[in-house]
Amino acid sequence: MGSAYPAFAAELVAHRAVYELELSRSQSSADLAGLRGRMVLEWAGSSCEGYTLTQRLVTEISDSDGGRMVRDLRMSSWESGDGDEFVFEMKRYVNNVLDETISGSVERSDGTAIVHYTSPADGELALPSSVVFPSEFVRDVIDAAESGKTLVTAEVFEGAETDKYFQVSVFTGRSSVAETDLAKLSGDGKLLAGEASWPVQVSYFLPNDLQGVPDYQVSYRLFSNGVSSNMKLDYGDVVIDGRLTELTYLSSDPC
Template sequence: MPFARSVLAAATIALVGGTALPAAAIQLTPHRATYAISLDGSKPANRVNGADGQIVYELRGNPCAGYSVQLRQSTDLATEGGQVNSAVSTATWEDGDGNSYRFRVTNTLNGETPEEADGVAERKDGRLVVKATKPEADTIQLGKNVMLPTQHVLRLINSAEQGEPILEASVFDGSPDAKKVYDTLSVIGRGMSDPKGLENAATSGDLAGRTRYPVTVSYYERGAAKETPDYIISFDIFDNGVSRNLKLDYGEFALRGTLISYEALPKEECAK
């Protein structure tokens, strides 16, 4: 089956040199969010009978100090061939201008020796250059107009607030091999603040009454000669960067991520 540990890593990270964002007011809230994973029953699944697991996503920082993200995902799939467990752990830091990035990604399948990607990316003369230490030491020239994950999240929110329904962007996050770039196509719906149907975790604290936007992002491997995306992520994103109602569609099956807890973390003052 086409399920791979790298696909799960890339899909969940995305939950964050283009042109600069306006100096205004998009403020990502430092937070910790936990999502319960289940098999999406609305999509026919090929050789996958059930799914269970959890995603824990933590964002800290601001435009002055940069943004750090830690993500842990553990997924158990009941397949026709037996139980499959995928464990993903990522730790990244990105500067507030989207010009510098550090990443460490670990993927483990069924407790075997993990696959790792580790390195740094710097924008030089507009070009994103990656120096990887894992899976092997290498320097990769990714070219211009490649966004970093938090930069992409900020651009999504900005496009949503401006009423722009389409965003095309090339994105690098380090997974799965410290060199892959995805061309993405995002379809952004109109903002809403009606609390009907929201999880309890999405209606309390600083999420109460906030505007959120439905977003669908299709990921295509750059240079691949095919018209269908590698995977598709759908979610609602609040105007402070918190997501809910995740759907991770891998083609032959899809997973749901339901927000079960949310905690705003302390903010640090920033002059930007």
């Protein structure tokens, strides 16, 4: 295991979360007149059967010339309970036409972690032996926040891009009352009221980037059960706000 904290100590709840997306700001270089969309994230599993994460992000983008484009990103992954196996698939559609597929698996053994790609072509990528995958990463951040640590660093692989992993820095603020109006959330949102939460900023850096400028940043409020709200996606020239509008807790089989 590559994490710096006790593996999978945090207890994540199986859930489905819906976020409404809208443009916060953009630079002129982005040639972006408007953006709106929705992201649906579903997490389920246990340390016995492994953890499944599915995500769909659909955005409608308009430019200054009146052009319109719909982007549809679909991701799914499975992560073993011990963090040593990871299976992933990403499909990217543009205007309902499949534009890109990335899929493969990772196996960690004997101090090595190797990605075996099956799409877009067969290939391999060596990862740092300390690399972590999405579910373990979230648990590590929660463990650190609960112990009062304000900085977490990690190498993270999510499978969304070919031949790439990220060096990640996470800054966590003090636990406080959530800013989200929980009463207005559809579904089980009101149940978040009893959960501890922290403001979190995650910066994703390309390995060996000497400029020290993140490729992109994500900030959100992270609850102790793994639910996130008050999301902001910062890609440099474009910043997108993600508002949690619906939360559903899912049933899961205990070990």
